[in-house]
Amino acid sequence: MSRSRLQESRNLFVRRWGEMSAYWGITRTMAEIHALLFISNQPLSTDDIMTALAISRGNASMNLRSLVDWGLIERVHERGQRREFFRAIPNVWHMFETITRQRQRREVEPILETIRRCRDLVSDESARRGESAAEIRAYRERLDDMLAVLTAIGKIVDLMLRLGPNGLRRLNATLLRLVP
Amino acid sequence: MSRSRLQESRNLFVRRWGEMSAYWGITRTMAEIHALLFISNQPLSTDDIMTALAISRGNASMNLRSLVDWGLIERVHERGQRREFFRAIPNVWHMFETITRQRQRREVEPILETIRRCRDLVSDESARRGESAAEIRAYRERLDDMLAVLTAIGKIVDLMLRLGPNGLRRLNATLLRLVP
DNA sequence: GAATCGATTCAGTCAGTTTTGAACTTTCAG
DNA sequence: CTGAAAGTTCAAAACTGACTGAATCGATTC
Structure with missing residues (x-):
C-alpha cells in the first residue's frame, strides 16, 4: 500500500x-x-x-x-x-547553478555577441549621410536598450549564483523589509 | 550603401x-x-x-x-x-518582465504544485510502517529540497521584477561592493 | 582468443510541431 | 445588398528533431 x-x-x-x-x-x-x-x-x-x-x-x-x-x-x-x-547530483542548488551557467554561456552570450555585431554594422561612418540617419539612430538605440537589459540580467544572475542559497535567503529577507 | x-x-x-x-x-x-x-x-x-x-x-x-x-x-x-x-512593446525591460511572469505562471507554478502533491501522496500515515520508511523519508527530503530551491528562485525573480531596471542597477552596484 | 555482456553509434524511421493554402468570416465602400 | 479587401481558421502537407534497433566496439571472463 x-x-x-x-x-x-x-x-x-x-x-x-x-x-x-x-x-x-x-x-x-x-x-x-x-x-x-x-x-x-x-x-x-x-x-x-x-x-x-x-x-x-x-x-x-x-x-x-x-x-x-x-x-x-x-x-x-x-x-x-x-x-x-x-x-x-543531489544538491539542488548546484544543479540549478549548472543549468543556469550553461544556458547563459550557450544561449545568452551568442546573442549578446550578435547584437554587438549588429550595432557595429551600422556604426558611425555608415550613418553619416543620407535620409536614413534618423532611422539608423533609432535602430541603434533599440539595440543598445536590448543590450543594456540583457547585460543587467546577466549580471544579476551571476550575482545570484555567487551568493548561493544562503546568501540569497538573507538578501531576500533584507530586501523584503526594504521593498514591501 | x-x-x-x-x-x-x-x-x-x-x-x-x-x-x-x-x-x-x-x-x-x-x-x-x-x-x-x-x-x-x-x-x-x-x-x-x-x-x-x-x-x-x-x-x-x-x-x-x-x-x-x-x-x-x-x-x-x-x-x-x-x-x-x-x-x-518598445520597453525592453517591460518585455522581459512580461515573458518572465508568464513563464513563471505557466511553467514554474504547475511544477511546484505537482511537487507538493507528490509530497502529500507519501505523507505521514503512509510512511508509518514498513521497511520503506527510510526510503520514503529520503524521497520526501529530496522533494523538500527541490521545493525550497525553486521557491527561493521564484522569490528572487519576483523581487528582481519589482525592483525594475534602476533598482536592479543600484542593487547590483551595492552588492558588487559587498561581494567582490 | 573466443564468448559474453554491456555500452556506443548512427542511418533510417517516426511522432510531434509548424506551416501552408484554401475555405470561411468579417468589415466596409459603393 | 453586393463585391472586394482583409483577417481567421483548420485539415493536410512538410518539416524537424528525437528514437529505435541493428551493427559495432570494448571490456571481462573462462
Whole structure:
C-alpha cells in the first residue's frame, strides 16, 4: 500500500519533470531520466532506466551521456560490477547553478555577441549621410536598450549564483523589509 | 550603401533572435516576427511581415495573435485604414518582465504544485510502517529540497521584477561592493 | 582468443510541431 | 445588398528533431 503510493508519487514527479523539460532547455527524455535518478536512493543502471521509462538502449545511452556532459548526473562504477550505474547530483542548488551557467554561456552570450555585431554594422561612418540617419539612430538605440537589459540580467544572475542559497535567503529577507 | 548595411544588420538580428526563441519559450517564427517589429520604426502590416519573413498569411495571423496574447506586441489601427498594423512593446525591460511572469505562471507554478502533491501522496500515515520508511523519508527530503530551491528562485525573480531596471542597477552596484 | 555482456553509434524511421493554402468570416465602400 | 479587401481558421502537407534497433566496439571472463 505505502509501496504503491510511493510508486505513484514517483511516477507523477517523473512525468511532470519531463513536461518541464522545455523550460530548462533539455529534451523530455533527458529530463525524465534526470528526474528518475534524482528521486532514487541508489544509483540506477542503464537497464533500470530503460525499463522504468520504456525507452530503447540507444536512447538511454545518448541521453545519459548528455546528462553527464551537462554535469547533472555522474557515472558510478560499483566495484566488481561490469555494468555502470548513474546517480543525479543531489544538491539542488548546484544543479540549478549548472543549468543556469550553461544556458547563459550557450544561449545568452551568442546573442549578446550578435547584437554587438549588429550595432557595429551600422556604426558611425555608415550613418553619416543620407535620409536614413534618423532611422539608423533609432535602430541603434533599440539595440543598445536590448543590450543594456540583457547585460543587467546577466549580471544579476551571476550575482545570484555567487551568493548561493544562503546568501540569497538573507538578501531576500533584507530586501523584503526594504521593498514591501 | 548605408541602406544595405542597415538591411544586413536587421536581417542578422532577426535571424539570431529567431534562434534564441527556445530560450524564451516561444516558437521560432513568433520570435522572428517579434524581432522584426522590435527593430522597425513604424508599425508593420501583416503583408509587410509575410514579405519580410517569407511566411504564409495563415502563419502570420496565428503568430501575431499569440504575440498579442503574450503581451509582446499590440495592434495599431491607423485611422482611415482598414488593414491593421502591429508594433512591438518598445520597453525592453517591460518585455522581459512580461515573458518572465508568464513563464513563471505557466511553467514554474504547475511544477511546484505537482511537487507538493507528490509530497502529500507519501505523507505521514503512509510512511508509518514498513521497511520503506527510510526510503520514503529520503524521497520526501529530496522533494523538500527541490521545493525550497525553486521557491527561493521564484522569490528572487519576483523581487528582481519589482525592483525594475534602476533598482536592479543600484542593487547590483551595492552588492558588487559587498561581494567582490 | 573466443564468448559474453554491456555500452556506443548512427542511418533510417517516426511522432510531434509548424506551416501552408484554401475555405470561411468579417468589415466596409459603393 | 453586393463585391472586394482583409483577417481567421483548420485539415493536410512538410518539416524537424528525437528514437529505435541493428551493427559495432570494448571490456571481462573462462
